[in-house]
Amino acid sequence: MFKIHELREIIRLIDKSNIHTFELEHEGSKITLKKQSPEKILTTVSPQPVQPTFSQEHATAIAQTEADIQQQHEQNSKPNKSEVENKNFHQIKSPMVGTFYKAPSPDSDPFVRVGDKINENTVVCIVEAMKLFNEIEAEVKGEIMEVLVEDGQLVEYGQPLFLVKVD
Structure with a gap:
């Protein structure tokens, strides 16, 4: 396999x-x-x-x-409007093809929201690929400025998930 x-x-x-x-x-x-x-x-x-x-x-x-x-x-x-306007922000991108989940379970609070302060080890979401739930870490220190995808949305490898204003 x-x-x-x-x-x-x-x-x-x-x-x-x-x-x-x-x-x-x-x-x-x-x-x-x-x-x-x-x-x-x-x-x-x-x-x-x-x-x-x-x-x-x-x-x-x-x-x-x-x-x-x-x-x-x-x-x-196609470049989306917010990406063009926010070229100075860091993009947290999907490391794989899968399904984006903003929370560990449907009845839980999201890992992060717009305005939340994060550090390099903060888990920002889960991407499920082939029935494996992969926690995605921010890898930068800053503030979440925008969530670019919807909960349950299919995401591509390298697709931007979040915009972060880096500290």
């Missing part, structure tokens, strides 16, 4: 290359990457029948959200 950091590195390398289609089989797992245009990569992971790497539920979820992810990528590739 491929690890998430391996998949991210493969996608990054293919994205920067002139390759339009890439297939890799390794230890019973198969990954196929196809570029739709110079800015987009379509990722398909096909488990082998003998040694499945993903559950049927996960494969169905990937198929259902693929169009949503592509649509969000198109929307996020």
